[in-house]
Amino acid sequence: MSQQIAFIGAGNMASAILKGLIKQGKPAAQVHVSDPDSDKLAALADEFPGLNTYTNNAQCVASADAVVLAVKPQLMATVCEPLLSEQPELANKLIVSVAAGIKVARLRALLGNAKRVVRTMPNTPCLIGQGMTGLYADEQVSDADRDTAAALMQAVGKTAWVGSEAGLNLVIAASGSAPAYFFMFMEAMQKSVEAMGLDADTARQFVQQAAIGSSHLAASEMSKSFTELTAQVTSKGGTTAEAVATFKEQDLAGLVDQAMRACVARAEEMEQLF
Numbered sequence: 205m206s207q208q209i210a211f212i213g214a215g216n217m218a219s220a221i222l223k224g225l226i227k228q229g230k231p232a233a234q235v236h237v238s239d240p241d242s243d244k245l246a247a248l249a250d251e252f253p254g255l256n257t258y259t260n261n262a263q264c265v266a267s268a269d270a271v272v273l274a275v276k277p278q279l280m281a282t283v284c285e286p287l288l289s290e291q292p293e294l295a296n297k298l299i300v301s302v303a304a305g306i307k308v309a310r311l312r313a314l315l316g317n318a319k320r321v322v323r324t325m326p327n328t329p330c331l332i333g334q335g336m337t338g339l340y341a342d343e344q345v346s347d348a349d350r351d352t353a354a355a356l357m358q359a360v361g362k363t364a365w366v367g368s369e370a371g372l373n374l375v376i377a378a379s380g381s382a383p384a385y386f387f388m389f390m391e392a393m394q395k396s397v398e399a400m401g402l403d404a405d406t407a408r409q410f411v412q413q414a415a416i417g418s419s420h421l422a423a424s425e426m427s428k429s430f431t432e433l434t435a436q437v438t439s440k441g442g443t444t445a446e447a448v449a450t451f452k453e454q455d456l457a458g459l460v461d462q463a464m465r466a467c468v469a470r471a472e473e474m475e476q477l478f
């Protein structure tokens with residue numbers, strides 16, 4: 205992939221993806237990034253000599269073949285409208301959006317009826333190359349553009365296409381927002397054992413390694429459902445059974461379902477707002 209790639213916004217997601225790309229061997233000179241924060245840009249340029257940095261979005265996209273839109277959804281219209289008027293060629297480039305809640309039709313409207321639009325939904329484990337990204341494109345997007353978008357996101361983790369745009373909102377609930385749920389669960393476990401007497405560092409170490417080990421175990425035992433993996437831990441009349449019974453009595457699954465539905469509902473609401 206010798207294309208010039210431009211990132212609009214140098215925040216968490218853009219930096220994760222561009223770092224992954226360059227670490228995979230893409231020359232930094234083929235990567236362009238713009239952000240209002242010149243300190244953020246300077247830190248990236250120090251880390252990756254040759255990286256092209258800009259505080260002006262139009263200059264950033266000028267020579268790009270593909271443009272990754274990585275600003276907050278609330279800012280997307282404010283960013284795209286002046287960018288298109290300064291760089292009308294943008295409408296012919298491959299556009300890859302990582303933004304939640306901005307539909308392809310809206311992106312096209314903001315970008316001069318651009319045809320080549322791919323929506324993606326990554327997550328923060330992309331920062332360590334362990335991300336998972338959902339991708340969606342409609343029939344107007346060529347196979348070559350789909351491959352380019354998928355290759356970009358594969359620099360920082362795994363990818364999977366979803367067949368409908370609505371499916372991307374489910375990916376947000378299942379994956380994009382999901383790191384926060386796991387961190388909250390781990391924090392609650394850590395606080396509980398701390399309250400019962402374990403020191404904070406030890407509590408974090410045990411909880412964290414339990415999470416890492418459990419997710420690796422699940423990934424290595426794909427033939428087993430989560431119910432079966434739970435049963436493997438749960439000795440009859442033992443300790444886990446008590447914890448599991450408490451979760452069931454308190455309807456943990458119902459609570460998770462409510463949270464996931466709230467997440468999807470917000471994505472749908474954002475589609476109307478931005």
Ligand SMILES: NC(=O)C1=CN([C@@H]2O[C@H](COP(=O)(O)OP(=O)(O)OC[C@H]3O[C@@H](n4cnc5c(N)ncnc54)[C@H](OP(=O)(O)O)[C@@H]3O)[C@@H](O)[C@H]2O)C=CC1
Nearest residue numbers: 213214215216217239241274275276277302303304326327
């Ligand atoms: N964080 C996550 O877990 C995920 C986020 N996303 C999506 O990724 C997108 C970015 O999120 P994230 O990386 O977390 O956010 P960040 O705030 O970390 O990144 C956005 C960046 O855009 C910069 N920015 C603000 N205004 C402009 C502008 N006019 N032109 C160029 N850059 C600008 C911001 O600068 P400044 O900080 O100075 O305002 C910031 O550096 C969002 O659309 C979000 O929906 C998708 C999946 C997961």
Ligand SMILES: O=C(O)[C@@H]1CCC=N1
Nearest residue numbers: 304327376380381382
């Ligand atoms: O909270 C958000 O809106 C973004 C999208 C998924 C994760 N963070």
